[in-house]
Amino acid sequence: MVRNRSEERTGFQESGPYHPSYDLQTDFVMVYGINDRMPERIRQWREHGYVVHLMTGVAWGQYQNYLNGEVDGRSHWDEAQTDRNGERIIHGTTPDIPYMVPTISYTNFLASRIRLAVDAGVEAIHLEEPEFWVNGGYSEAFQREWRLYYGEPWIPPHSTPDAQYRASKLKAYLYTRSLDRLCSEMKDYALTKYGKDLRFYVPTHSLINYTQWRIVSPESQLIELPSVDGYIAQIWTGTSRTPNVYQGVRQERTFETAYLEYGIMQELVRGTGRRMWFLHDPIEDNPNYSWTDYRENYIRTVTASLLHPAVSHYEVSPWPRRVFQGKYPSDDDGGNKVTIPPDYATTLLNVMHTLGNMDQDEVSMEDTTEQIGILLADSAMFQRMTTGMDGNAVQSKYDGTDAEAIASEEDQKLLDFSPFYGLALPLLKHGIPVRPVQLDNVRRFAHYLKDYRVLLLSYEYMKPEYPEFHYALVGWVRDGGALVYVGDDTDPYHTVRAWWNEGDVKYSNAREHLFEQLGLAEAGTGVYRAGKGVVSYLAQSPDSCAASVEGADALRQIVIETLDQLGDPDYRWLPKHYFQMRRGPYLVASVLTESISDAPLTVPGPVIDLFDPSLSILQEIRLQPGEQAFLYDVEKGRPSADEVACIAASSRIESLTVNGEGFAFTVRGPEGLNAIARLYCPHEPIMAELAANGQTEPVAYEWNEATRTVLLNYRHISGTDVSIHVKWAA
Known part of the structure; x- marks a missing residue:
């Protein structure tokens, strides 16, 4: 658990100044926002x-001086994103913070x-x-960009599928x-x-979420920019709880989803060498859920992220100030708003520090077939x-916080x-x-598909932007790949206007x-x-596979037949x-819920439950449908030669030293938390104590003889070095 900060395995974003309660x-740390206090905030966190x-x-901010013409003498309100009724598309509820059309002038201002x-x-x-x-796509600035990009007069995006598709392609290009x-x-x-070699990263929602919420963003186009060093995957309860339909149930x-x-x-x-941090949020932007709801969904998203082992860097929280200082509804107090329950706070810190140790050499998915891929393109955002809607129908903006929208x-x-x-x-x-x-x-990459033998594809929700996609897919199939195409050509x-019909x-469509x-x-x-x-x-619409049990079964059946025909022992139907x-x-x-069985899953121990604030040792754990676990295998992780080693902690552990009488280490964490x-x-x-400010105090501990581990309970103290000393009999 001891590591160098320069590895940047874990981080968080915060707009406030340094404060010991969310240290x-x-x-x-990502200091958020550029204002007069920014240099001081940077200094505080660095110290x-x-x-x-x-x-x-990059799309919005406190940019009123630019919008009002104070920067260059020209008003720039024409660069605000607007809908077909001429209404500005606003970030949050403040009318003077619009989403922007990224013109060259706006880019220069940024x-x-x-x-x-x-x-x-x-x-x-x-x-x-x-x-x-x-x-969006109706502002004067966007209409000018259309003329420059397409060399033709602007067409209202809602008028035809072609106009909407072309408007969205332009939107992605402008931000690229x-x-x-x-x-x-x-x-x-x-x-x-x-x-100085400065690095640039783009925190962005997933392509799935942006498509679902009807937002256009560059996504994979940024891979082609050598000046971009990587991404943060902005995935959390707010994106992943967006309802979807399975077997007719929304x-x-x-x-x-996560x-x-x-x-x-x-x-x-994958294969680019660029950095990716996975984000988790212990709460979410909607402040009306309970602490219990936040905790359950946080566990679901963390677990989902850990099932993708090629990434081992994490943004452990956006806005920890709102997590550790904010108040949200309590199930135990009649819905009154309270600060974070102590047990949840401890669980969060346990998980956040463990996430710094996820770069493991041994990785294996148990009891399963190999990955099956579902092809998804940026063009899914374009349609x-x-x-062709009448003038009174305006499709709404939805950002995941208001179902009534x-x-x-x-x-x-x-x-x-x-x-x-x-x-x-269905899979x-x-x-x-x-x-x-x-x-x-x-x-972009010559052998991008080599890690897959089975792929699912449909052009009913996206389009192939280049014919080269087909030449690569055909070569991949003829070399032994299995392609399952689902679609009825009705989209x-x-x-x-595209390469397949010019x-x-x-051709009537790209599938032909x-x-x-x-x-x-x-x-x-x-x-x-x-x-x-x-x-x-x-030959049926892929949304029919979501609409009913029969539709889901039809998809599963053709995949089963495909795997049988492929004859690869690594690709068998193992439900x-x-x-x-x-x-x-x-x-x-x-x-899983809604699956083939309601039986619990039993995981043998001894294991330590990392979602448990007491880091309890269990001889086995039984998970019911809808439950997740993040466990530490005590015997698998045991060091050699009876060494002292940290299994898990709700603190940053540094300077671990061992002598003939015991061991000591330094702890750091948010002030006031257990x-x-x-x-x-x-x-x-035989004894454990905490030393800080020249004074000592006893530390409660529990010894587990069967696993030869010790559990220590102590408190965080900010502003000073805090060390824990454990002694055993000579």
Whole structure:
């Protein structure tokens, strides 16, 4: 558990000044926002040992001086994103903070602001949430950008599928252009003026969530920008609890949605060498849920993230000030708002510090087949408006915090995103590990698909932007891959102006071109051989696979037939009602609801429950459907030669030293919170004490003879070095 902060394995973002009550003792902190107090906030956090980054919004902010013309003498309110009624699209509830069209002028203004952060000496800068709302695209600035980009007069995005698709492509391009200019210019500035290699990251929601919430963002386009060093996967309860439909039932499925969201974000950087941090939030933006609800959904999202082992860096919390100082409804106090329950606070700290140890060499998914991929492209964001609507119908903006914002049945249908979930949930709910696969990367990386033998594809909710995708897919199939295509060719966006319907040869849709390349132009529903591989075709809409049990069964059946035809022993249909993974000494498990069984999953011990604030040792743990576990295998993790080693702690552990009479270590953490640590210990202790400010006090401890571990209970004290001393008999 002892590590160097320069590894930047864990961090958090905070807009407030340093305060001991939310001093989480991660490796780095992202000081949020550029204002007059920014240099002082940076200084405070650095003095308390943190590597300091800066985070600021790229799509919105306190930019009234720019909007009102105080920067360059010209009003820039025409650059606010607006809907078809001319209403500005606002961030939050403040009318003078709109989402912006990222014009070159606006980008230059942001550069002047970010230069202040570079001068303040931060190590890295995070430009978060480049977001353009689907119901935007009507402002004067956007109309000008349309003319410059397409060389033709602007067309209202709601008028036709082609207009909407082209508007969304332009939105993604504009933020790609803005980020490229910002990051390149600021890197040059830092290197020229300070001789410093500045890093840039983009915190962004997942492609699944942006598509679901009807937001356009660059997503995978940023891979092509050498000035971008990586991402933060902004996934949390607020995104993952968005209801979806499975077998005709619409409800929250936080674990399953989070599993898919983290999956596409892991895929975003696979093979690129770029950094990805997975985010967790102990609460969420909606302040009306109870502490119990926040805790249950936090556990679901953390567990889902840990089932993607290629990522081992984490943002452990956005806004810890609101977590550790805020008040939210209590189940035990009639719904009155209270501060965080002490047990939940301890659990959070246990998990946050354990997350710094997730880079494990031994990783295995237990009792399962290999991953099955579901292809997903950035273009899914481009077709998220029902076009041709009458002038009185305006599809609403939805940011996950207000269910009443769903204005119509059409809005709800779009929010469900059933064409995608209709492919994913029937497999996921039967314990088949599925991962969204970034179709756009097929063109970027020559052997991107080599790690997959089975892929699901539909063009009913996205479109292939280049014919090269098909040439790569055909080669992959003929070399032994299995492609399952689901679709009925009814999506109105098949008619957008694109490579498959322009030129001498015209196709009604992109699927026809793909099937012609596969030699299956006349194929109907069924399973076919193609070279060494297999192509299966389910000629029905993928959202029908979400709408009923029969639809889900039809998808599962054609996948089963495909696997049988493929004949690969690593790809067999092995249904189960849980996921379980080992990462070194850590065990991660989730038992599914709506699955093939309601039986509990039993995990043998001795294990330590890392979600338990008492870090209890269990001889076995039984998980019911809907429950998750994050466990430490005591025997698997035991060090050799009876060494002292930390298993888990709700503190940052540093300077662990051992002598013939015992051991000592330094602890750091948020002031006033109860802390706990469990360590391997070769001998039964006879005394434990805390030393701080030249004084000592006894520390309560429990010895477990069977596992030869000691549990220590103590308190955090800020502003001074605090050490724990444990002695055993000589």
